[in-house]
Amino acid sequence: MGRSGDLPRRSLERFLARDGRWPDDTGCTVLHVDMDAFFASVEIRSRPELRELPVVVGGTGGRGVVSSANYIARGYGIRSAMPTAHARKLCPRAVFLPPNFTAYQEVSAGMMRIFRELTPLVEPLSLDEAFLDVGGALRRLRRTPAQLGAEIRAAVLAEHGVTCSVGVAATKFVAKLASGMCKPDGMMVVPAGEILSFLSPLPVSALWGVGARTGEKLAQLGLTKVADVARTPLPRLRRLLGNATAEHLHALANGVDGRRVVAETAEKSVGAEETFEVDQTDREVLRRELLRLSERTAAALRSRDLRARTISIKVRFADFTTITRSRTLQVPTNLTQEVYRTAATLLADQVPPGAVRLIGVRAEQLGEGDSMGEQLTLDAPERGWREADEAADQARTKFGTAAIRPASLLTARPGRAGATEPRPDR
DSSP: OOOOOGGGGGGGGGGOOOOTBBBTTTTTTTTEEESSSHHHHHHHHGGGGGGSOEEEEEEESTTTTTEEEEEHTTTTTTTTTSBBBHHHHTTTTTTEEEEHHHHHHHHHHHHHHHHHHHOOOOEEEEEEEEEEETTTTTTHHOOOHOOOOOOOOHHHHHSSSOOOEEEEEHHHHHHHHHHHHTOOEEEOOOOOOGGHHHHHSGGGSSSOOOHHHHHHHHHHOOOOBHEEEEOOOHHHHHHHHHHHHHHHHHHTTOOOOOOOOOOOOOOEEEEEEEEEEEOOOHHHHHHHHHHHHHHHHHHHHHHHTEEEEEEEEEETTTTOOOOEEEEEEEEEEOOHHHHHHHHHHHHHHHHSSSSSSEEEEEEEEEEEEEGOOOOOOTTSSHHHHHHHHHHHHHHHHHHHSSOOGGGGGSSOOEEEEEEEEOOOOO
């Protein structure tokens, strides 16, 4: 799907909420809430002197990529997933900041709590966006869908100092389109009876599943607008695109999207990975980075009261060959030293020598702590390590993530291209 912010808006301004007024929201039980330039907004919140400057968050080294850019920086053409080096060329005066995922996760968790106070049907898509089904909450809360959307925007701003945009519609597809088209800091309501008039003038790139290649195929038949796809007979689309793609796009173009909001899907894994600024061959450097990543992974497990039965590592070499190796434990764990010991053993025993570009640690086969059993052997170091981890967690919560570290991590660390975004707090 094309960037919603790049889609035409002028003809659709009548769907925007303004001055506490909006179109008829009857039957519009799906909300899509999307934070505005999330990472950059959180950084600017703590550094208000940057508010009028172009701000870019992401890997700051030569291999770094842009994770987020505020709207001033976007005016220079800077976009997420763009190489940082290219972003610097587009806007040399921009302020480039490394990501602080701990802060983003904290705001994200608070945002999700606001959503769940209104409805249990919350489907997070990432740290900064989610679908909400408010159909069951309307009678209980005696509010309309758009009123709930307005309350969400006000609560997120008041509690966390950042803004979000909200799309209100009868389907997930239209709600997500609407939230993107009212950015930043807006709300758009698409009445259930006006979905086709909303979709029709949009380019085909607005449809989920239309990339450059599919767009070219559609253009060859003169199909450039969503309305063109909606009016085209299905047999003709099937001949051009194949059965599955044709039926999918034809349904969306006609406003049909039967997907429901799916709440609280269980996490299957937790992990972290790093890309080095310079390829690393020193195994001691790799082991230290594994310890750092194991610490982050185990802390994430403990914060969710989860334990992992399987630990895996991911290694990408200089030629981009990527391997994963895993080991299943006799007793599930969320202890830093257990995760690290397993990861380091995998590195030593199952990873051939070579220059390493990226390394990662992941905990898999997750379960809640109480349901997965405890280690009962009398001579095991479980209790001591657990007490140490819990004390470290408390110190980091109070004083920040750098408050306490293993001694081996106090040495200079290798340059990194940037951290991979963690999964949303579900």
